[in-house]
Amino acid sequence: MRTRRENRGRNAAAANRVALIGAAREQFASEGFDASLSAIARQAGVGQGSLYRHFPDRVSLALAVFDDNVTALEALAATPASTLDDLLALITEQTAASVAFIDMLHASDEDPRLRDVVGRVRDLLDGKLRAARHDGRIRPTVTADDLLLAVRMVAGLLAKSVPGERAELADRAWAMLRPAITG
Structure with missing residues (x-):
């Protein structure tokens, strides 16, 4: 059975954004501009929904x-x-x-x-x-x-x-x- 992570709510937004940018920087460095967005979200420890709330598309994430x-x-x-x-x-x-x-x-x-x-x-x-x-x-x-x-x-x-x-x-x-x- 999978353990469910505690929802930290709005307080986690800034930390999630920083984690996503850091993970994207690493993934883009190793995999290029077409790096998997799912892998970026996983590495950041957030769900895809969180990724898309912060960055609605690949370009938004790359710009950040x-x-x-x-x-x-x-x-x-x-x-x-x-x-x-x-x-x-x-x-x-x-x-x-x-x-x-x-x-x-x-x-x-x-x-x-x-x-x-x-x-x-x-x-x-x-x-x-x-x-x-x-x-x-x-x-x-x-x-x-x-x-x-x-x-x-x-x-x-x-x-x-x-x-x-x-x-x-x-x-x-x-x-x-x-x-x-x-x-």
Whole structure:
């Protein structure tokens, strides 16, 4: 006979939300953007109903999980001494930790909420790109969309690799891409 968990009611809502985001972060990191929502709810120790009360769909959950990523990118970009290389390095680090972040950005064609996130990242890249162009460190024809394409190329490689090898592979991929970007 299965033991029924005590219903903690409304007081558990905040804790359940935190548990769901944590579980989703882990599941997305290991399984990608298409990770099982049932597995996320199980890992968080809540029922599917609780998951859907907090996050009505996969995109809502992904946005909650990856909001920290975009916030970290925005904080770095706001630092006057930061460079385009610094921003690309952080995006690459985030991608190595969870290729689902890039999967989410790929899915942006289907959902306007994701387009907004991609727009935020594109704007950050564009701001640092202008400074790099001004300093002569980037080809004048390179755009923020080109950089997003390069990030997606690196992410595609990382998605097919073992987590422990991702940092080295990312470094090697950027070493090959950098000459095309910098001239």
